[in-house]
Amino acid sequence: MPPPAMTTTGDAVAPRGRLRPQHVHIGAVRVNLMEPDAGSEAAFDQWDGDDHFYAGGMSVPAGRRWVSPREHQALRIAEGIGTFQPPEAGRFLHLDFFSPGHVDDVGAALGDTIAGLAGEGRMYVDDIPRRHVFSRIQPYAGAVYDAPDDGPLDVHALDFPFGGVVLEVLRTRPGHDREQLTSWLLDEFVPAHLASARATEDDAQDGWEERFAPHPLELDAAGIGRLGFASPFVPLVPGTNRHVDRI
DSSP, X not given: OOOOOXXXXXXXXXXXXXXXXXXXXXXXXXXXXXXXXXXXXXXHHHHIIIIIHHHTTTTSSEEEEEEOOHHHHTTOEXXXXXXXXXXXXXXXXXXXXXXXXXXXXXXXXXXXXXXXXXXXXXXXXXXXXXXXXXXXXXXXXXXXXXXXXXXXXXXXXXXXXXXXXXXXXXXXOTTOOHHHHHHHXXXXXXXXXXXXXXXXXXXXXXXXXHHTTTHHHHHHHHTSEEEEEEEEXXXXXXXXXXXXXXX
């Protein structure tokens, strides 16, 4: 696959056919995989979508909420022990972008905000019981584009109307580090899968067996990392409980 086309403007480059260089960048990504107790799904979705997603996260520049309906949960890949058990846990997904140079500041601000919301009685720990299945703030490694001259940039990923998203959690194998794994992903693994994994208007469950199910074996063969979890999600619709009756 040919590399993305770039045009040079001064000391920066203009990606994907843009007229000017890209100055807005992602510094880190926050991943929250949440699991409300049985019977609390609709209440959790309403509280999170109406209040907490905004009140608890407005110090980040972009964010989006997703859900995994039952038919999507059935496609999940999860390690047999540890964090991702039972495999259907973590039906709600939050993704947020942090700006470069402000990750520590935003992290501190979020902590203060959550403490303030708790003081106001707006965390509803007893009324809406839930747990964090997986919560991380990860340094952003970069983007690989499949269409050199068109389409959204990485900073648009949580605003563009994608029909679905796939969350994959990878772990390094002994003797390897994060830098080696991310370099292999950006240089080899992701470019080789762009044609099959491209998500535009489609639901990520479509063609799952061909597009995503082989990833664990491919990671094992490379010997650098392993796949701990993979799941397709669909976007939640703000202000509604759409899809919640299907989880």
